[in-house]
Amino acid sequence: MRIHVVDAFTDRPFAGNPAGVCLLDTEDWPEDAWMQRVAAEMNYSETAFARPLPTGEDADWEIRWFAPLVETNLCGHATLATSHTLRRERGVIGALRFRSRFSGILTAHAHEDGRITLDFPAAPGRESPLPEGLSEALGVRPEAAFRTGALGDLLTVLPDEATVRGVTPDLDVMADMTRREGLRGVIITAPAPGPGLEYDFVSRFFSPAEGILEDPVTGSAHTALAPYWSTRLDRDELTGLQVSARTGLVMTSVHGDRVHLTGHAVTVLDGTLHV
Secondary structure, eight states: OEEEEEEESOSSTTSSEEEEEEEOOSSSOOOHHHHHHHHHHHOSSOEEEEEEOOTTSSOSEEEEEEOSSSEESOOHHHHHHHHHHHHHHHOOOEEEEEEETTTEEEEEEEOTTSOEEEEEEOOOOEEEOOOTTHHHHHTSOOSEEEEOGGGOEEEEEOSOHHHHHHOOOOHHHHHHHHHHHTOSEEEEEEEOSSTTSSOSEEEEEEEGGGTEEEESOOTTTHHHHHHHHHHHHTOSEEEEEEOSSSOEEEEEEEETTEEEEEEOEEEEEEEEOOO
């Protein structure tokens, strides 16, 4: 079985967010425990498994995503990586429909210039009191916090980009807090320092309870970031810069209850998974 490593939301290798991608040729899924072990072995924030669906179904492929410790409900960068791999390995262009177990039908459009646009459900936040332990975990008190519904994240707003970049979280405290609050992870965000930059806002993402200490570039988090910053900045089309060590750009566009996420991807490794 082939396995691929793809850097997503970047146009150069060793940046963006790496994802494992396994394209299956079987009608049935492998055992869940086996896919979880593969994801743990890969040890990226996500490994995607996709299997083709018969003609006439509501989608072309079914997709599942596994973090090192758990199966996840939604993953943007691994979906982008899977779309890139399908174009590169199978010659697929145009629109791809993915059936997901928890997030419905997701569409990816592969553009001829190499960009890929994902059509995901929006996750607008609902303002919430700061959970106990959040400020301790971040080392700074956020200006506001928002729960993102089914996405399961806490979006927290910090005063400026320098503060976002300077956060060194206490991941043990954060893991305890997210488990107690029933959260997937914590997004920290702030506006860009001024006009004229290639990005409008910055973010970082932490999910230590799922085995993701800091995710390099989190597509799914932008389904919450895009509605928040679009409302605050009064613009539907924005670009987010995730300021992890690897960094990555996510172009966002809000369309009612959907968010379009656009980025590039680069294959850095093709291999054989011996099973």
